[in-house]
Amino acid sequence: MGQMDSYEKDFEEHMLQDTGAYYSRKASNWILEDSCPEYMIKAEECLKKERDRVSHYLHSSSEPKLVEKVQHELLVVYATELLEKEQSGCRALLREDKVEDLSRMYRLYHKIPKGLEPVANVFKQHITAEGTVLVQQAEDAATNQGGSSGAVQEQVLIRKIIELHDKYMEYVTNCFINHTLFHKALKEAFEIFCNKAVGGSSSSELLATFCDNILKKGGNEKLSDEAIEETLEKVVKLLAYISDKDLFAEFYRKKLARRLLFDRSANDDHERSILTKLKQQCGGQFTSKMEGMVTDLTLARENQTSFEEYLSNNQNAHPGIDLSVTVLTTGFWPSYKSSDLNLPSEMVKCVEVFKGFYETKTKHRKLTWIYSLGQCNINGKFEQKNIELIVSTYQAATLLLFNTSDRLSYSEIMTQLNLTHDDLVRLLHSLSCAKYKILLKEPNTKTISQSDHFEFNSKFTDRMRRIKIPLPPVDERKKIVEDVDKDRRYAIDAALVRIMKSRKVLGHQQLVSECVEQLSRMFKPDIKAIKKRMEDLITRDYLERDKENPNMFRYLA
Amino acid sequence: MHKLSRSNRDKLQQFVSITGASEKAALQALKASDWHLEGAFDVFYSQPQSKSLTDTRHLEELYNRYKDPYLDMILVDGITLLCNDLQVDPQDIVMLVVSWHMKAATMCEFSKQEFIGGLQSLGIDSLDKFRERISFMRAELKDEQKFREIYNFAFAWAKEKGQKSLALDTAIGMWQLLFAEKQWPLVDHWCQFLQAKHNKAISRDTWSQLLEFARTVDPALSNYDAEGAWPYLIDEFVEYLTENGIVQNR
Numbered sequence: 125m126g127q128m129d130s131y132e133k134d135f136e137e138h139m140l141q142d143t144g145a146y147y148s149r150k151a152s153n154w155i156l157e158d159s160c161p162e163y164m165i166k167a168e169e170c171l172k173k174e175r176d177r178v179s180h181y182l183h184s185s186s187e188p189k190l191v192e193k194v195q196h197e198l199l200v201v202y203a204t205e206l207l208e209k210e211q212s213g214c215r216a217l218l219r220e221d222k223v224e225d226l227s228r229m230y231r232l233y234h235k236i237p238k239g240l241e242p243v244a245n246v247f248k249q250h251i252t253a254e255g256t257v258l259v260q261q262a263e264d265a266a267t268n269q270g271g272s273s274g275a276v277q278e279q280v281l282i283r284k285i286i287e288l289h290d291k292y293m294e295y296v297t298n299c300f301i302n303h304t305l306f307h308k309a310l311k312e313a314f315e316i317f318c319n320k321a322v323g324g325s326s327s328s329e330l331l332a333t334f335c336d337n338i339l340k341k342g343g344n345e346k347l348s349d350e351a352i353e354e355t356l357e358k359v360v361k362l363l364a365y366i367s368d369k370d371l372f373a374e375f376y377r378k379k380l381a382r383r384l385l386f387d388r389s390a391n392d393d394h395e396r397s398i399l400t401k402l403k404q405q406c407g408g409q410f411t412s413k414m415e416g417m418v419t420d421l422t423l424a425r426e427n428q429t430s431f432e433e434y435l436s437n438n439q440n441a442h443p444g445i446d447l448s449v450t451v452l453t454t455g456f457w458p459s460y461k462s463s464d465l466n467l468p469s470e471m472v473k474c475v476e477v478f479k480g481f482y483e484t485k486t487k488h489r490k491l492t493w494i495y496s497l498g499q500c501n502i503n504g505k506f507e508q509k510n511i512e513l514i515v516s517t518y519q520a521a522t523l524l525l526f527n528t529s530d531r532l533s534y535s536e537i538m539t540q541l542n543l544t545h546d547d548l549v550r551l552l553h554s555l556s557c558a559k560y561k562i563l564l565k566e567p568n569t570k571t572i573s574q575s576d577h578f579e580f581n582s583k584f585t586d587r588m589r590r591i592k593i594p595l596p597p598v599d600e601r602k603k604i605v606e607d608v609d610k611d612r613r614y615a616i617d618a619a620l621v622r623i624m625k626s627r628k629v630l631g632h633q634q635l636v637s638e639c640v641e642q643l644s645r646m647f648k649p650d651i652k653a654i655k656k657r658m659e660d661l662i663t664r665d666y667l668e669r670d671k672e673n674p675n676m677f678r679y680l681a
Numbered sequence: 682m683h684k685l686s687r688s689n690r691d692k693l694q695q696f697v698s699i700t701g702a703s704e705k706a707a708l709q710a711l712k713a714s715d716w717h718l719e720g721a722f723d724v725f726y727s728q729p730q731s732k733s734l735t736d737t738r739h740l741e742e743l744y745n746r747y748k749d750p751y752l753d754m755i756l757v758d759g760i761t762l763l764c765n766d767l768q769v770d771p772q773d774i775v776m777l778v779v780s781w782h783m784k785a786a787t788m789c790e791f792s793k794q795e796f797i798g799g800l801q802s803l804g805i806d807s808l809d810k811f812r813e814r815i816s817f818m819r820a821e822l823k824d825e826q827k828f829r830e831i832y833n834f835a836f837a838w839a840k841e842k843g844q845k846s847l848a849l850d851t852a853i854g855m856w857q858l859l860f861a862e863k864q865w866p867l868v869d870h871w872c873q874f875l876q877a878k879h880n881k882a883i884s885r886d887t888w889s890q891l892l893e894f895a896r897t898v899d900p901a902l903s904n905y906d907a908e909g910a911w912p913y914l915i916d917e918f919v920e921y922l923t924e925n926g927i928v929q930n931r
Contacts, residue, residue, distance in 0.1 A: 632910030652913050652916070663884050669886070669910070675909060677910075
């Protein structure tokens, strides 16, 4: 031990001081003259040379001290000026994709305590700025063009965000050697702009629509199976940045339902594959209902086969119309209003027959018919030629009324069908004011009013023998948001009770923050909402405030 | 030993005028409570009164005077008569204090037990004594601890039987009455805010926390903690005040 005293006191100390002074002078020049990359190259050179010097001339114990000195003078003292150089600093390097220089920057600052933090910060700000620009572009397009082209822009946005993510994830793995600081910076940046709404749709909805477009028929079929798998993988990764995951799940479920029920799903394997990925990322509870839905469809097909057998064995039970029924397990599917539609007599028999069959298979189950989701093929006997019309059950019921009446008023139709005004207006519009005018409307205006009268348009014709008359779907967004809000209230209640049950007594701040944390996997609860639920729990005698300190809460068993 | 300081002599006089006690009893009570008026009242009234038969008979008579002809309770008419006899307005807040002493379950009615039990605990067995006690009961409102108890009691008393929350109109009426006593400058803004923005019943928690708010937070809201455990309605009230410029933004 004593042997180094002389070396350290009489030589090393002075050598370090002089080295420091030397580099200080150099740095003060270089920082003014050189660009950031040039400076960094010089710094790297200097460090290498000093290390060489140690190995050639000096005792190895000097290396760390020497390196630290050089680093300090070259990199720490001028860190801010270097990184923030206008044309060539960190921001500029990111803008110009100067990967090599960024890697060098990482190498140099990696060994300096807290040296990487400013770099990670700039990285985060840069990504956030780029992401925000993309969102703004989409928003502008949505407001300017409106309607469907706005919707396309929103899909383009998701693609661009995926590309952005790929690009900067590469930076994190390559330039920044997977350092946690940079993973964190990327994550935080994405969390900022990925939660912005565009054109009135939340990011949760946009992502769900994007998935729908990939998975449905006539969506992005130009992509190969592999490309689709890859895209689905990336979409699921993006979901990690979205705070309202429960909202995404609900939108996804609604769209999945439409795909499954109207046979619009392009590929069963892809449907299952994305569910597996979602399950891996978000847990089994997230996907259990959706998986149930997919399974229901498979079972429904088997069921239909048995139904057809049953019919062939019971000829007199046959309703005279080809019927296929899909039985859904209530808990898995989104809730649908069952309507009180007055079925045409032909269809009433169908329902009866199926019920009879179903009861042979299982008792103790209640069937609720959702006519709003049904589809019908009916033959229209027009003057020129017969045309097969593919319509919804509601539309079919309306058209069949004209078998017995030539002319019907709005109110007569309403009474006979027993539908709501909203449903009826949409329905009649699709049959008399849209592309295919199966019904003639008097007066011949573009909208439906309650004083209108309708007649069967026998003169209707089309070059096709078979046409589909679409019924535009109701905008479900509001209902979905309401449903999710309701579920959130229950989730907050449950979390609060769980926490208080185990802690017994807890301060307000802590309770709120633990609640937020517990729920963060699915959504970001609003503090006001949590407060409201707490008050509700107080009213319901689950909790009380401490008598001495109103900021503390107690669990009431 | 009768060299009393000026302030103590004042207290003695006050005590006598409020309770109608003799100077000797007054002195005793005040000494026992270390010359705190409030404590002295408690001492004085908690002395066991001789519950002779006369007392109970008087109380029964009093009860029968006010009781409803068909039900074994005192209802609105009876209460109005009582107030007349006491020379007190039925809307006077002192009636709330009376109800509190009686541990009345609901406003505008007293059960036999509530009435008689309450009067016994107050040491009253005649209308004269009742009248004398009115000023004492008014004084109780000045005591911070008692005011809080009376205020919190008012919630359960004023709400409809079987309801968990208090109807907004009733709540506003009660607040205006109570805060006229307590002097809270923001009470009118609070009531306006509720009528404009809330329009629903008031929960017990909001009711009790409002008193704490009025007591501890100054009208300019300088010491209001937005991260605190105030009920959300109070948080919204603060927002309302700042949005409407009633209070300066901090």
